[in-house]
Every structure is written in C-alpha cells, then in structure tokens.
Amino acid sequence: MELRERAMSPELTEAIERARVHVNAMTPEEYRAMLDKQRESWVRAMAPCEHGNPDFEQCGQCWRDAAMIAAFRTEALGEG
Numbered sequence: 001m002e003l004r005e006r007a008m009s010p011e012l013t014e015a016i017e018r019a020r021v022h023v024n025a026m027t028p029e030e031y032r033a034m035l036d037k038q039r040e041s042w043v044r045a046m047a048p049c050e051h052g053n054p055d056f057e058q059c060g061q062c063w064r065d066a067a068m069i070a071a072f073r074t075e076a077l078g079e080g
C-alpha cells in the first residue's frame with residue numbers, strides 16, 4: 001500500500017472520487033467556468049484586506065474586528 005493511500009481517510013477518498021466523476025461529466029464550457037470561479041476566489045483571497053494590509057492574518061485591525069464580531073455573536077446567541 002502506498003503512503004498516500006494510508007494517509008487518506010475513507011471519507012476523503014470517497015469525496016475525491018465523487019469530485020473526479022463530477023468533473024469528468026462536465027462539458028468543456030462548464031469546466032472552464034469552474035476554473036474561472038476558482039481563479040476569482042484565489043484572486044480575492046490574495047487581495048489586501050479592507051485596511052490595505054496585504055496579509056489579513058497579520059492585520060491588527062482585522063483581528064480586532066474578528067474579536068468584536070465573535071464577542072457580539074456570543075452575546076447575541078447567548079453562548080457566553
């Protein structure tokens with residue numbers, strides 16, 4: 001058995017097989033549209049955050065916003 005096979009869970013193996021069948025059933029147009037969507041998503045993820053920081057994970061304001069949203073959610077949902 002290859003290392004790769006041992007490392008993957010049955011759920012992941014099944015999900016990959018489902019994705020493979022799905023992609024193989026696509027028309028060339030559908031396939032191109034999927035790649036375009038993935039490209040858009042990647043470009044969005046690589047764009048600077050709303051505070052202009054190229055890496056939102058290193059942006060103090062993003063962290064403060066996230067903490068405030070989490071606190072608000074906890075309060076609003078009574079999860080505190």
Ligand SMILES: [Zn+2]
Pocket residue numbers: 049050051052053056059060061062
């Ligand atoms: Zn930011």
